[in-house]
């Protein structure tokens with residue numbers, strides 16, 4: 553399954569200044585090939601989540617279209633799974649029940665559900681947590697459960713919005729390894745939104761950089777490194793340097809609105825190599 557984003561535009565009403573609507577996306581195009589893992593990298597507020605939710609079919613572009621496997625997207629569909637930043641797990645269900653939920657909705661037989669659940673839990677080393685409730689898990693575990701639920705029905709496309717944004721640095725690296733090994737096994741086509749340069753290089757076949765200039769795509773870079781990636785490889789650092797430079801230009805020369813603080817933290821994070 554491939555994703556093709558074709559010339560999409562999106563303008564939002566500005567509640568504070570109704571006379572100045574905000575054009576977040578203007579004629580944005582890029583592609584994700586079958587089985588590819590692509591990161592959409594960009595500073596906060598540049599329109600990444602908007603793009604991802606348009607691909608998911610949660611909202612419509614004003615212009616342009618999204619083609620998933622040859623068909624135009626008009627609404628959400630089970631071919632595209634969405635993994636949210638804040639897990640969106642059901643607190644009243646146990647881990648196993650959360651993962652089974654989409655399979656039940658898709659009317660997968662009980663036998664098949666149990667089989668898939670067993671395999672998924674093993675893959676993510678969560679077997680012993682099958683009967684735990686969500687509040688009993690660490691942030692990293694919740695994130696893994698959210699991933700397993702998202703891929704339980706074998707979606708052709710997995711859309712992830714900063715899936716590891718809420719976990720601390722060490723846990724993040726471990727989850728990146730697990731996410732990679734799970735998705736490489738499944739060969740799922742994946743598009744991940746992130747503002748983390750290192751994460752985008754570690755996980756992606758290609759990194760697409762979006763700027764605050766109406767979501768203009770500034771770069772589309774193929775990460776040509778063997779998997780799993782070795783962070784000590786000098787070529788890995790070349791990619792870090794290259795993408796950090798592009799990201800800076802994604803920030804430069806733009807008009808900023810209300811989150812200058814976020815922005816400064818972001819630039820400092822980039823410069824300290826975080």
Ligand SMILES: Nc1ncnc2c1ncn2[C@@H]1O[C@H](COP(=O)(O)OP(=O)(O)O)[C@@H](O)[C@H]1O
Pocket residue numbers: 564565576594595596597598599600601602603
């Ligand atoms: N439903 C909406 N109504 C009005 N403005 C919105 C809406 N959704 C997003 N925006 C604005 O669009 C811009 C891009 O948002 P978003 O796509 O969430 O950025 P990112 O995910 O890159 O941080 C932001 O300025 C945000 O405030």
Ligand SMILES: [Mg+2]
Pocket residue numbers: 600601602713
């Ligand atoms: Mg976002």
